[in-house]
Amino acid sequence: MPDEPQPGPDDDFQEMLRKLLAGEGQIDPSQLAGAAGLPNDPAFVANLMSQLQRAAQNGGDGIDFTVTAERATAIAKDGAHGIDPATSQASVQAFQVAALWLDEVTTVAELTATPSLFTRDQWAKATAPVWTQIAEPVAASIAGALTEAIDQRAPEELKAMLGDVSKAMRGVGGALFAIQLGQVVGQLSKEVVSGGDVGVPLLDEQVAALLPQNVAEFAEGLDVPEDEVRIYLAVRELAHARLFRSARWLRLHIISSITEYARGIHIPFDRVEELAADIDPTDQEQLRDALASGALIPPRTPEQDAALARLETMLALVEGWVDTVTAAATARLPRSGAIAETVRRRRAAGGPAESAFATLVGLELRPRRLREAAAMWQRVTDELGAEQRDALWEHFDLVPTSEDVDAPDALVARLRNPGHTQEDDEFDRALEDLLNDATGSRPREDESGGIDDEPGDGPDATGPDATGPDATGPAPDTGSR
Structure with missing residues (x-):
């Protein structure tokens, strides 16, 4: 009996799509979890299945980013703990000291809102809206490219069976991207020490916040008392928040610059097609890499390079001002210099989650000219x-x-x-040269190549030994000016 033909990767892919979009719910949960880079948690995967099927049905209504906040807060809660009263009191006192010290070194007005203390999941939930705003243009481009690629490659009988496959795949592609973004934000919640730690204004312009758990972990790596570290970071956070509250245009300018840059990222469908040709949909590692490696993001255009340079300059100006003001305000702290250097190195290198965001969205948020x-x-x-x-x-x-x-x-x-x-300087120099030429007093080279500063010998010569009607000499003292 001859061997039966074995299904190829394309057949597996089509079958996975058919089951997912038809709502049959027979997809291997571990395969789906691997595709999204998630742990194989049955409860979460069951919820994910429901979200993806809903996204497939509503794919034409835009990308639903609610899953981003849900996934981010779930990751943030892993290993997190609350804020005990002693730490809360110490943090509040650090903000009070920071406000007094900043008043001495900057004219930027203080905040009207009381600074906050965030747990990791509170930070993730509070910042998720801005992360989604930044990432939405890229998510839409990836979803659109995936839609086009699937629409171009899917057999006609599969299209007829699935109905509007383009609309469905757009929803599924956007939902998978939103899940990946939630992964990144959740991991970031374990790395940041304050609201403005990433440099981008993620919180409302009235809000300053510390994450006490992360502050304590940051201080563990330094040979500096935790109280000093806490005050230093409180000064930085307050300076950052004060600047954005005072310069009301600044927050909108930076976020708009980021989203405009992201809108310039267009994923050609042939890039998706090339990637799909090399991927076995049943291979979890390949699927995860395809979604999270940034392989779909094309190289930057010259226009994007210029836009990124302008954005980096603005971020560097913000961070540089914060560094300068913080250095002046914390001069009383014995180890402020050591803390500052650690913060600068940390800002320059970034953490794993920031690297993941740069890969996912194609945007590096670390200013190089800090x-x-x-x-x-x-x-x-x-x-x-x-x-x-x-x-x-x-x-x-x-x-x-x-x-x-x-x-x-x-x-x-x-x-x-x-x-x-x-231009004024150039005009002044040109006028001076013109007047010097007109009066003959412009220095010139003598025969030996040196500068001859002596007046000429012609009839228009001027000087103490000159004769004639144009001769000039010491002016008579008339007693008036």
Whole structure:
């Protein structure tokens, strides 16, 4: 008896789609969990099945990101604990000290809302809306590319059996992306120490918050008393929150810049098609890698590179200002320098969850010019004072540029004489040259190649030994000016 033909990967894939979208619920839960990079928890997978089937039915209504917050908070609760009264009191006192010290070094007004203390799951839930806002354009592009690829490759009989496969696959693709985003946010909740730790304004502009559990874990790696670390981080968080509350345009500008950059990411369906040709849908590792490795994100365009450079400059300016103000405010702390260096290195390197976000969305949020920006703010502070430094955040047009970061001396000179521009300097030099040429007093080279500063010998010569009607000499003292 001849061997029966074995189903290939495409047959397996089509069968998985048919069962999922038809609501038969016969898909291997471990396979689905592996595809989404999730633990094989039967209760969660059962809930996931329901969400994906609902997404398949409502795929034309946009991506449902509720699963992002649900998954993020579930991960955040793993290994987390509440805030005990002693830690709560110490954190509140740290914020009080931080507010007093900041008042001495910055003119940016204090917050009107009382600072908060977050558990990990509270942070995940509070920040999930901004994460989804940032990631939504990429999710929509991936879902659209997946829709197009499946629509192009699916046999006609499968389309007839599934009905509107494009709409269904768009919903499923978006839901899987939302789950992956929830994974990342949940892991981030175990890494961040404060609301503004990532640099992006994830919380409301009135909110400053510490995560006491993560602050304690951060302090364990330092040879510094935890109280000092807590105060230092409270100062940083308050400075960050005060800046965004004072510069009302700043939060919208940064988030809009990120979403506009993300909207420029377009996933061509042939990229999905090429990836699908190399994947066995029954292989959990391949499926997980396809979803989480960022393989679908195409290389950046020149326009995206320019947009990313502008975004990085703004993030570096924010972080550099926070560093400068924090350094001044925490000068009383014996080990503030050691804490600051650890924070800078941590900010520059990022954590595993941030790397996962960069891979998933194609956007790195770590400013590369943080030290240069901090040095520029320090120079402005030293030369012009805190009030003029902080006034630069009043309007977008006043904020220093990338060129200012490169040349802080020129920035200081411009701020000292705000009506004087580089064009003015060039005009003044051109006018001076013109007048020198007209009067004959322009220095010229002598025969030996040196500069001859002596006046000429012609009839228009001027000087103490000149003769004639145009001769000039010591002016008579008339007793008046």
